[in-house]
Amino acid sequence: MAVVVPAAGRFALPELGRRCCATVVHVAGDDALSRRLAASGFWSGAVVERLGAAPFGDPLLFRLHGYRIALRREEAARVVVEERCA
Amino acid sequence: MTGANAGGGTAVALRRVALVGRANAGKTSLLMHLTGSLQRPVNFPGTSVERTESSVRCGDVQLQIGDLPGIASLTPHSRDEQVTVQSLRGAGGLAPELLCVVLDASRLPVELRLLHELRSLRLPMVVALTKVDVAAAEGYPVDVERLQQALGLPLVSVNGASGAGIDDLRCRLADLDLAAAVAEVAAPGHVPGPIVRTLARSRTDRIDAFLLHPVLGPLVLLLVLGGMFQLVFTVASPFMAWIEGAQEVVGDHVGSLVAASAVRSFLVDGLVNGVGSSLVFVPQIALLVAFVTCVEASGYMARAVVLLDRVLRKVGLSGKSFVPLTGSFACAIPGIVASRILDDERDRLATIAVAPLMSCSARLPVYVVLLAAFFPPQQAGLLLFLLYGLGVVAAAVVAMLLRRTVLRGGGSFLTMELPVYQRPRLGLIGAHTWLAVRGFLRTAGTVIVVATVVVWALGYFPRPAAIHERFEAARAAAPAGADGDAARERLDAEEAAAYLEQSLLADAGRALQPVFAPAGFDWRLTVGVLAAFPARELVIPTLGTLYSLGSVEASSDAADTRLLESLRSARATDGKPTMNGLVALAMMAFFALCSQCAGTLAAIRRETHSWRWPVFTFTYMTTLAWLAAVAIYQFGSLLGYGR
Secondary structure: OOOEEEEOOOEHHOOOOOOOOOEEEEEOOOOOOHHHHOOOOEEEEEEEEEEEHHHHHHOOEEEEEEEEEEEEEEOOOEEEEEOOOO | OOOOOOOOOOOEEEEEEEEOOOOOOHHHHHHHHHHHOOEEHHHHHHOOOEEEEEEEOOOOOOOOOEEEEOOOOOOOHHHHHHHHHHHHHOOHOOOEEEEEEEEEEHHHHHHHHHHHHHOOOOOOOEEEEOOHHHHHHOOOOOOHHHHHEEEHOOEEOOOOOOOOOOHHHHHHHHOOOOOHHHHHHHHHOOOOOOOOOOOOOOOOHHHHHHOOOOHHHHHHHHHHHHHHHHHHHHHHHHHHHHHHHHHHHHHHHHHHHHHHHHHHHHHHHHHHHHHHHHHHHHHHHHHHHHHHHHHHHOOHHHHHHHHHHHHHHHHHOHHHHHHHHOOOOOOOHHHHHHHOOOHHHHHHHHHHHHHHOOOOHHHHHHHHHHHHHHHHHHHHHHHHHHHHHHHHHHHHHHHHHHOOOOOOOOOOOOOOOEEEOOOOHHHHHHHHHHHHHHHHHHHHHHHHHHHHHHHHHHOOOOHHHHHHHHHHHHHHHHHOHHHHHHHHHHHHHHHHHHHHHOOOOHHHHHHHHHHHHHHHHOHHHHHHHHOOOOEEEHHHHHHHHOOOOOOOOOOOOHHHHHHHHHHHHHHHOOEEEEHHHHHHHHHHHHHHOOOOOOHHHHHHHHHHHHHHHHHHHHHHHHHHHHHHHHHHHHHHOOOOOOO
């Protein structure tokens, strides 16, 4: 499921592999969802770790600023990240 | 110490404090510790959003502390958040004089972002730092001393579980020099350096690996739901039987004090019966709320929401709808109130509209009586399951239709925080349960009592003297001794039935009977259905009276057996049985789908601020119920069931 990503490339958050970390580059769009994501801690420079997914692969689970958050795939797709660790 | 006017001789300064913070930061727990009391729910002006308020005296200062719904930022996304923001900005003339900002140490960077935004309000602030222990357990230890220096604000570390630090916080809130504090707020403060993770895998990570496991996760969820039903249906029943017994005793006692008259009937069959009918829900509501609070406080509720989000989205709802819908299996009223957690208005309205389709505890006695009368036990269990399933399927279909028509669109989102697992505190569970029970008795309970009295009046009047004279003569003619007593008792019951048969309620039943004829209901069942509209539990006593049983209590066993017998043996004037398995099935399907609860409609009105939704819910549910009953009866008759 984890997509092979070119090093230092930017990609959408759902493509982040399990137990991998990434740095948030930006959150796409300017609507209620993007503001909500920003208020939840998805701002540029924040480090996100993919914890896994609910059964059937949706929603996705992340760790951010020390707490856990569940996002639906399409919500997570708004977040553009940069790979941080292998 | 809890009253706002508890001051003694000395002048007491009142200080309005608002507890602000993100959801799950531990505000409610903190408020309970701060004031040492249960809170008083207060409605925000012009909204249904409740805040809890409590006050406590500290030295010469009376702190009046209000718990505001959690916010993520000063830009509100839900109704609750909007209320908090308006209240912080002084809407309704009740701007707080002092903010107690509750920060959860286990997710500090996000919390500090909110704190930074709150500084723009230019209100004096005291920071209460919670869950420092949780942060350490999660591998993010917080240096409280350094954090306070960086923020430049008064900061107290408190423990919501043990109450440590609470006294210190209370004194800080009372003693703070408000004017000087505003200057502290205006200073920007430093943002402390990045936090460093010191732990690879915390306890919560390990529990999640099990509870969110692709196979085990859904299994555990089923077990939790099963446990909830078990609790609500079996543990509550002795308490409910006790309340019913007490109602009987009180009714008898009142009955013995007042001579037979309209007044006695009003007191016993109207008032005492009405109060009993609403009190009987208390054990189930209390157990359900206690269970749900426990699940929520432990952190599991968020996992259940995540597990079910995908399934519920298929029918146009959200994972968060799980909370109100589950609650509605006990009683739709707390379920409808719980729908406030849905941040998308369309999701929330769809959830509220389908919540009453979940078979609530008041339907159960109806199912039990009819199943026991017409079906062998093996079939009864399966049918009971199917009746619950009928409600769930109907809810899924209605929700899907609503979300594709009147409630189309809407950008619902999940963005659900998964809190750290914690042992729920008993005090918190007790407080939530008590608030829910009190709320139920105040709103729904009152409606049920009034509705019961109205149904009583319709079934009592008119009282033609001719009937009384006829039965009085028959009673006089009955022989003395034991035989005569039995005969007189039978005559009393027949007299009650005779009265009911010519009452306004029966007139209405007969007038509406053609409507229910396609479903196989005779006029008596129609009266039962009509009497059940204010509150469905009224159907059993009404049918009891109609079938000449005298008074039948909702589930006292002896009377039930008699009701079963007479339901089975009731004959129409042409000698054909009026009830059979097919009619019973149609009747149960009707009860499963019909909106027969004034309390629920009152709750929907309150939560949606309009009559449109209660009217819509009532109309669609009643139509659906009628269609289902007619379909079952007609289809069953075609197949040759029930002759």
